[in-house]
Amino acid sequence: MAAAKERVVGAAPAGYTALAVKFGERQRSPHYLLVKEHQVREGAGTTHPSRRTLFVLNVPPYCSPDSLSRLFSRCGDVQSVDICEKPGPGEKKEKLKSKFFNRKTVTGFHVAYVVFRKPSGVQAAKALSQEGPLLISTESHPVKTGISKWIASYAASVVDQEELKAEVDAYMQDYDKKIAEEEAKAAKEEGVPDEEGWVKVTRKGRKPGLPRTEAANLRVLEKEKQKRARKELLNFYAWQHRETKREHIAQLRKKFEEDKQRIALMRAQRKFRPY
Amino acid sequence: MAGSPEAAEEAEAPGREPPAGGAARSGKRAAPSGPGALQPTKLSRAELYKPPTSEELSQLKETEDLFHSSLLRLQIEELLKEVTLKETKKKKIDTFLHEINSLLSTIPETSETELTDQAWLPKGVKVPFLQVPFSVKGKFRFVPPAELKVVGSYLLGTCIKPEINVDVAVTMPREIFQDKDNLNQRYHRKRALYLAHIAQHFSKEKLFGSVKFAYMNSNHLKPILLLRPQGKDEKMVTVRIHACPAPGLFKPSRFYPNKNNVRTAWFMEQNTPKEGATEPPTPHYNNSILCDTVLLSHLHFLSSAATDFPGMKDGLALLKVWLNQRQLSKGLGLFSGFSVSMLVAYLLMTCKIIKMMSGYQVLRSTLQFLATTDLSVTGISLAKDMDSSLPVLDDFHQAFEVVFVDPSGLVNLCADMTASKYHQVQFEAKRSMEILDDRMVDGFQALLMTAKPMLRAFDHVFHLKHVSKLQGTCKKMQLLNELMDWGGNYMAVALPFVVSLLACGLARRALLVPHFLPQIPEWPIDAEPPKHKDVGPLMFGLLFDPEFAASTLEKGPQADHPEALDFRTFWGEKSELRRFQDGSICEAVVWEADTICQKRLIPEQIVRHLLKLHADIPESSICYTGALLESVIRTGQEASGTGEEAMVSVICSYDDLSRKLWNLKELPLTVTAVQGVHPALRYTDVFPPIPMKPIYSSHTRMRTKNLLLPSEEKPCPAYIAPLKIICHMEGSGQWPQDKEAIKRIKAAFHLQLAELLQQQHQLVCRPAVTHTDVYKDGYVFRLQVAYHREPLILKEVVTPEGMLKYQDTEESRQLELETLHLPYLTSSLHGLQQQHPVFGSTCRLAKRWVSAQLLSDSISEECVDLLVAFLFLHPAPFTPPSSPQVGFLRFLDLLATFDWKNNPLIVNLNTGLTDSDCTEIKNKFVAARSRLPVMFIATPKDQWSSMWTQERPSAQILQRLLVLASESLRTLEEQLMDPLHSQDVKMVFRPPLDFYDVLIHLNPNQIPRHLESVDRPLKSFSRGVVKNSTAVKILFPVVDYDPVQCYLQELRDAFSDLALFFYDKHGGEVIAVLWKPLSFQPQPFKVSNVKGRMVTTLNNELVCVPNVEAILEDFEILGEGLVKSVEARTEKWTI
Known part of the structure; x- marks a missing residue:
């Protein structure tokens, strides 16, 4: 397969710096992280403040936020590490972080935003390219992969029943409260005209209106059509008769034409050779 | 609406078409979207509504009257064009025949010698006749033929490809013959010598490409001479020279079926005939001489029938194709093209066919006649005026099994045919009539275009390896008289007896027991003629009645x-x-027989027993192929069963669980339905689960939660598949109408189900957010709660106008698939298994094959299930398979030959689709082809979306699958048809690996399903489980833990845009990796496109290339403990 004859180790496109990174001592060929200072045209969010945030591309799958934070801690204090599948605006953190529901894990190669406490960390990180490759898994901080990782994640997939129950109950209480509030609000508004004098008709009231759904609309249209069809006389005028005959021959012709095309195609594919 | 149609069209056209209407339209039609794909036809209104001409009207009318549909008419016309002989070739053949004629008269006479003195024949030619016993009286000399006439199908214009044969009758002059030449094969030997002499002279001529001998219809008494032209036309035509006696040479009365013409004393080589012993009749011998005498009169008879009857020519061509596809037309005792012609003439004579009929109608009427008439009971005769001296039909019935007498009233046209062969013809005709009447089936394809080779048509097949063993049979059955009649051909003599023996023994079990003889090949003139034992292995097929075939x-x-x-x-x-x-x-x-798989082989026991007992055929000469393939779906060491019993006990346990769920007390909402979705619950799981109990010492314990974890030090525990069950809860106003809240409620239900099952039924459970695992009878069931409105809630979208709309989302589609469509499919296929007991096993073989070829992740399991269901629901032109082997062969054939590009595969489950539905599906399919998945499967509940093939397979994978299927089919059929060599049928289950770029070898002790591999591993590991179905109070075993699948998941997540990964999930030891060539092209740097790549300079430009060395090392890092080695096949690519 195509590959460059002479390889420039650690080449990087404009603005980026390439950092070699290895899983452990034993790995011979490193991956290259591409890092640069995080910049966005629009005002940077609070999660990824400009000048303090390092944007990291091509993070290998076995490199977790913890490892990244450890790797870059030598350049300065790391405030937070965010990883996502592809670069994008800093996601709004979900307020309700659930332990059991909607857990999305980032897999494969990903990108990371490393936020330092001081802007100097970003510069220091860029300078890392001069040193040897970074090691993700060291003796003091081993990273689990393979069998041990899978066994761990199997163990983690077992839920604590009590905890789950408590969380569900709490959520449902909130939900019920919310629904009850909404209903109370709707009941208060029921039949009361707004400033311009409009009254909102809901399904709850004494005279429920048609539900505003697409299905209901279609149903009404269909009914109308049927009503019209019932009134129509099909064999009343002579031209109607003529028309049906013409239509019949046209149908036959159309079918014949289709068949001919099908045959021509099959002939082209030699479908008529019985053996 | 006023005015002519044309005027109306003109008025309408501008409004309908864009400004550049005409040009755009023609342009569109000229450029097809893809080669070889059907386009929806567009006819302009003017073309559609122009007034019909009378010619067109009559053609439309004719199509309606004489054919099934216009498509059938066109198809038949095309087929006839394909098989009939072209005019230019005819001219060439005619000149060739003229040259032969002139050459024949130049052959010199020879002087008279004794028949036994064959020294005058030069060395280069051997007499094409088995001269046993050798000594015979009579004298022979060669005199050039009195007459040369072309007879048979060539003159009638009914000879068809692939073998164009021109029959030429050469009349031997009267001088050659003496009195009593009818006796003791004297006539046959003279005939053979006559042909030998001609052959010897022709072999020197440059005109001929080849001069060879062959047996006429494989009959040893009747050699013929084959001549082929020189040069590139050699394949075009074969001229067959028949020698026949001068007319009036023999008195017909000597050859009545009850007359004797072979003397016992001569045949036994005794000097003096035994006194007083009556000579037995020799009907077949007599018939073979009579045939030669009537060649010319038959020609006249047929040509008079064919005059003013264009349909006959077409009809005969169709009939011959029909017979050829069923392998019924060539060989000893088969329904040759000639007998079919005579049959059509008979039907014409009895007014069952009239001269107005089209070829299609001739075919139909003939099949109808064959289907309803049993010629082995009520023979028919073409003789018009019954001469009282002529033999009557009863005489023929006594002498022959099948009776069809020719116009002379002397010759039986079906003399060599056995009753069983005729019954096969009859069966095929009946089946074909059913297909023609069935509007759902493409009759043309099924009847005329699909070959029915023995292996795919019959459920079991067995070979008689050594035909010579039949000599013993003849002796045992005392068939001396018949041997004399057949000139010593013990195979032909014993065959009817063996067949009737088998038919009798398998009476209730088998619908048909046909036999197949390979055709005796032609031989060069300087070789000895083939002996009786040289015909090759004799083959029998068994077609089962599924109800009784397996009764003990x-x-x-x-x-x-x-x-x-x-x-x-x-x-x-x-x-x-x-x-x-x-x-x-x-x-x-x-x-x-203990297991179902052994029961399926009871016919084998019967065959072996009967042949040994009555026909003296040892077991070693019988090669029975019925269940050779089943070893690949066998589990465990005990080699008896193939898992059907395991499947039944899973389903029993499941039924019990669903009853318990229905009657569960204290549940806030009741359970309305319990539906299985796991393949084992529709009998199609390749390896059904076996009841298991974990051994605690091989696991790590997690006491607090009452369960076991895999241990790092021990081999990976055996794979326990969770059997997924959907548990529908009652609808109620209590359900929240919000998708997040529904998820919580479902989780709460999972917790509660686990608790209640534990309390009320003492079942060990392990709840989770999305399901609850229940350990019961040694199986683990995975309960998943479903609420019927949830997919709707997921689909809800409110438009800006405030209208509520339903739109499919990925999430809702997935949920519907799981909770609605998969349960329905499972129950439908469960039902299919009840009708066809081998459906499950066939399906399992098919899936095993797909997975053995490393493609199981590239095609959905349900898709394979549906493909196999198709074989059972739409078997035409076959019958539904009654053994897994034949089902599997047909599965491969379906994969290899189905035209996915232009046709949808319609699987009519529970006959939920009508004829018009099918047409509609086909039309819509053509219109929307480019937007539909490459493999389109429609079922009654899923007519437009083909949900099981939407994502998989891709076009490339499908292509690969087709190639593999056709190769596997070829290999497998070759092996099954060759009984003399060792049959290693597992060969098609071993994938070719040289095609892949990287191989990742795995550590067998971490492969939980290692025992399921095709070639059972020699070394096995203790997997921490014992077979047990009664354990109650246990720690919960490790469920659904397969390190290899975890590994594959990680690999695909990380490298899916660089490579494809292939793995046999049933115990494969290797993961095959194929680089995607496109992603190896150097690409410009893009932020979204650096995954696993590195930036480098190429020609002073910065480009991204995959960091292959690091990736190869990543393979090892990600699979720490599982990967043994990574083998990069660098000979195919460079890093």
């Missing part, structure tokens, strides 16, 4: 009835007296 009991008559003796002699010592439940004491045979 053969109940005979009551012990005190006289028939009991017959029964006992027929079955030999296998027959024993048994008392039955109704109190009767009967003779009975009981066959030993």
Whole structure:
């Protein structure tokens, strides 16, 4: 397969710096992280403040936020590490972080935003390219992969029943409260005209209106059509008769034409050779 | 609406078409979207509505009257064009025939010698006749032929490809013959010598590409001379020279079926005939001479029938194609093209066919006649005026099995045919009539275009390896007279007896027991003619009646009835007296079989027993292929069963669980339905789960939660598949109408189900957010709660106008698939299994094959299930398979030959689709082809979306699958058809690996399903489980833990845009990796596109290339502990 004859180790496109990174001592060929200072045209969010945030591309799958934070801690204090599948605006953190529901894990190669406490960390990180490759898994901080990782994640997939129950109950209480509030609000508004004098008709009231759904609309249209069809006389005028005959021959012709095309195609594919 | 249609069209056109209407339209039609794909037809209104001409009207009318549909008419016309002989070739053939004619008259005479003195023949030619016994009286000399006439199909214009044969009758002059030449093969030997002399002279001529001998219809008494032109036309035509006697040479009365023309004393080489012994009749011998005398008159008879009857020519061509596709037209005792022609003439004579009919109608009427008439019971005759001196039909019935007498009233046209062969023809005709009447089936394809080779048509097949063993059969059955009649051809003599023996023994089990003889090949003139034993292995097929084929009991008559003796002699010592439940004491045979797979092989036991007992054929010469393939779906060491029993016990346990769920007390909402979705619950799981109990010492314990974890030090625990069950809860106003809240409620239900099952039924459970695992009877069931409105809630979208709309989302589609469509499919296929008991096993073989070829992740399991269901629901032109082997062969054939590009595969489950539905599906399919998945499967509940093939397979994978299928089919059929060599059928289950770029070898002790691999591993590991179905209070075992699948998941997540990963999930030891060539092209740097790549300079430009060395090392890092080695096949690519 195509590959460059002479390889420039650690080449990087404009603005980026390439950092070699290895899983452990034993790995011979490193991956290259591409890092640069995080910049966005629009005002940077609070999660990824400009000048303090390092944007990291091509993070290998076995490199977790913890490892990244450890790797870059030598350049300065790391405030937070965010990883996502592809670069994008800093996601709004979900307020309700659930332990059991909607857990999305980032897999494969990903990108990371490393936020330092001081802007100097970003510069220091860029300078890392001069040193040897970074090691993700060291003796003091081993990273689990393979069998041990899978066994761990199997163990983690077992839920604590009590905890789950408590969380569900709490959520449902909130939900019920919310629904009850909404209903109370709707009941208060029921039949009361707004400033311009409009009254909102809901399904709850004494005279429920048609539900505003697409299905209901279609149903009404269909009914109308049927009503019209019932009134129509099909064999009343002579031209109607003529028309049906013409239509019949046209149908036959159309079918014949289709068949001919099908045959021509099959002939082209030699479908008529019985053996 | 006023005015002519054209005027209306003109008025309408501008409004309909864009400004540049005409040009755009023609342009569109000229450029097809893809080669070889059907386009929806567009006819302009003017073309559609122009007034019809009378010619067009009559054609439309004719199509309606004489053919099934216009498509069938066109198809038949195309087919005829394809098989008939072209005019230019005819001219060439005619000149070739003229040259032969002139050459024949130049052959010199020879002087008279004794028949036994063949020294005058030069060395280069051998007499094409088995001269046993050698000594015979009579004198021979060669005199150039009195006459040369072309006879047979060539003149009638009904000879068709692939073999164009021109029959030429050469009349031997009267001078050659003496008195009594009708006796003791004298005529046949003279005929053979005559042909040998001609052959010897022709072999020197440059005109001929080849000069060879062959047996006419494989009959040893009738050699013929084959001549082929020189040069590139050699394949074009074969001229077959028949020698026939001068007219009036023999008195016909000598050859009546009850007359003798072969003397016992001569045949036995005794000097003096035994006094007083009556000579037995020799009907076949007589018939073989008579045939030669009537060649010319038959030609006249047929040509008079064919005059003013254009449909006959077409009809005969179709019939011949029909016979050829069923392998019924060539060989000894088969339905040759000539006999079919005579049959059509008979139908014309009896006014069942009239000269107005089209070729299609001739075909139909002939099939109808064959289907309803049993010529082995009621023969037919073409002779018009019954001369009282001529033999009557009864005489023929006594001498022959099948009777069809020619116009002269002397010759039986079906003399060599066995009754069983005729029954096969009849069966095929019946089946074909059913297909023609069925509007759902493409009759043309099924009848005329699909070959029915023996292996794919019959459920079991067995070979008689050594035909010479039949000599012993003849001796045992005392068939000397018949041997004399057949000129010593013991195979032909014994065959009808063997076949009737088998038919009798398999009476209830088999619908058909046909036999197949390979055709005796032609031989060069300087070689000895093939002996009787040279015909090759004799093959028999069995077509089962699924209801009785596997019954273990053969109940005979009551012990005190006289028939009991017959029964006992027929079955030999296998027959024993048994008392039955109704109190009767009967003779009975009981066959030993414990498992369903052994029961399917009871016919094998019967065949072997009967042939040994009555025909003296040792077991070693029988090669039975019925269940050779089944070893790949066998589990465990005990090699008896193939898992059907395991499947049944899974389903019993499942039924019990669903009853318990229905009756669960204290649940806030009741369970309305319990539906299985796991393949084991529709009998199609390749390896059904076996009840298991974990051994604690091989696991790490997690006491607090009452369960076990895999241990790092021990081999990976055996894979326990969770059997997924959907548990529908009652609808109620209590359900929240919000998708997040529904998820919580479902989780709460999972917790509660686990608790209640534990309390009320003492089942060990392990709840989770999305399901609850239940350990019961050694199986683990995975309960998933479903709420019927949830997919709707997921689909809800509110438009800006405030209208509520439903739109499919990925999430809702997935949920519907799981909770709605998959349960329905599972129950439909469960039902199919009840009708066709081998459906499950066939499906499992098919899936095993797909996975053995490393493609199981590239095609959905349900898709394979549906493909196999198709074989059972739409078997035309076959019957539904009654053995897994034949089902599997047809599965491969379906994969290899189905035209996915232009046709949807319609699987009519529960006959939920009508004829018009099918047409609609086909039309919509053509219109929307480019937007539909490459493999389109429609079922009654899923007519437009083909949900099981939407994402998988891709076009490339499908292509690969087709190639693999056709190769596997070829290899497998070759092996099954070759009984003399060792049959290693597992070969098609071993994937070719040289095609891949990287191989990742895995550590066998971390492969939980290692025992399921095709070639059972020699070394096995203790997997921490024992078989047990009664364990109640246990720690919960490790469920659904397969390190290899975890590994594959990680690999695909990380490298899916660089490579494809292939793996046999049933115990494969290797993961095959294929680089995607496109992603290896150097690409410009893009932020979204650096995954696993590195930036480098190429020609002073910065480009991204995959960091292959690091990736190869990543393979090892990600699979720490599982990967043994990574083998990069660098000979195919460079890093």
